[in-house]
């Protein structure tokens with residue numbers, strides 16, 4: 001199921017950048033979206049090779065990773081279970097998980113902290129259960145994300161991506177280094193204090209001067225937003241026909257626009273932004289967005 005990928009490179013007619021492209025990983029699949037598809041590819045292979053039939057994973061109540069895992073599991077013939085952080089709630093994301101047959105176990109924040117312990121408590125005795133960390137973080141995920149580089153032009157000058165844990169960025173760095181491209185990797189952390197992304201990446205890959213972190217575009221932190229970001233997101237969508245989500249990719253596109261405006265990136269450089277998908281994240285901001293636009 002992971003063999004065929006539809007993810008074109010789309011040229012954007014941007015007023016400040018002459019050579020700007022978006023790698024449309026958001027088009028790979030509506031539910032196994034973007035980087036989650038890349039991250040799950042080799043995890044599901046590992047699970048199948050180990051003879052496992054039941055994927056067990058972890059996430060918050062609005063996690064793109066949970067929907068992606070539920071959908072991928074159903075399609076590839078696995079059972080799936082997720083430990084969901086916090087009090088029992090219902091929302092559109094969890095509804096999708098349930099429709100795909102995922103079993104949900106709500107877990108208080110304290111117990112949620114140690115995922116291996118949780119897994120062992122519930123599934124330690126099960127020969128069929130396969131552990132997938134929160135967000136899919138793993139060596140397999142890095143490998144899957146490194147493959148994105150094979151689908152991009154060799155002569156890119158700058159490659160941009162958003163980062164939550166930095167696993168995707170680590171994969172891109174690995175791909176760039178393995179293929180000895182001159183391209184710089186520009187990473188936009190969506191969490192506050194995003195300098196930690198460098199350490200997270202270092203756990204997987206040699207990080208060198210080709211990496212540039214832009215830590216000032218978090219808009220208050222993870223899943224935090226500000227009217228300026230939402231307005232930008234709407235403008236970007238109506239100008240280019242490209243939707244982004246407020247948690248990840250709107251921050252990425254905002255950063256690129258801002259850096260271009262400040263002339264911190266060369267306007268003629270060949271720039272690719274990786275659209276990592278996650279558009280269901282818009283559902284989590286429905287109220288805020290509706291207030292702003294009605």
Ligand SMILES: *Cc1c(COP(=O)(O)O)cnc(C)c1O
Nearest residue numbers: 164165166167168248276277278
């Ligand atoms: C999960 C997610 C990310 C974060 O990826 P990391 O590998 O954790 O850095 C980025 N963009 C989108 C749309 C996501 O859903």
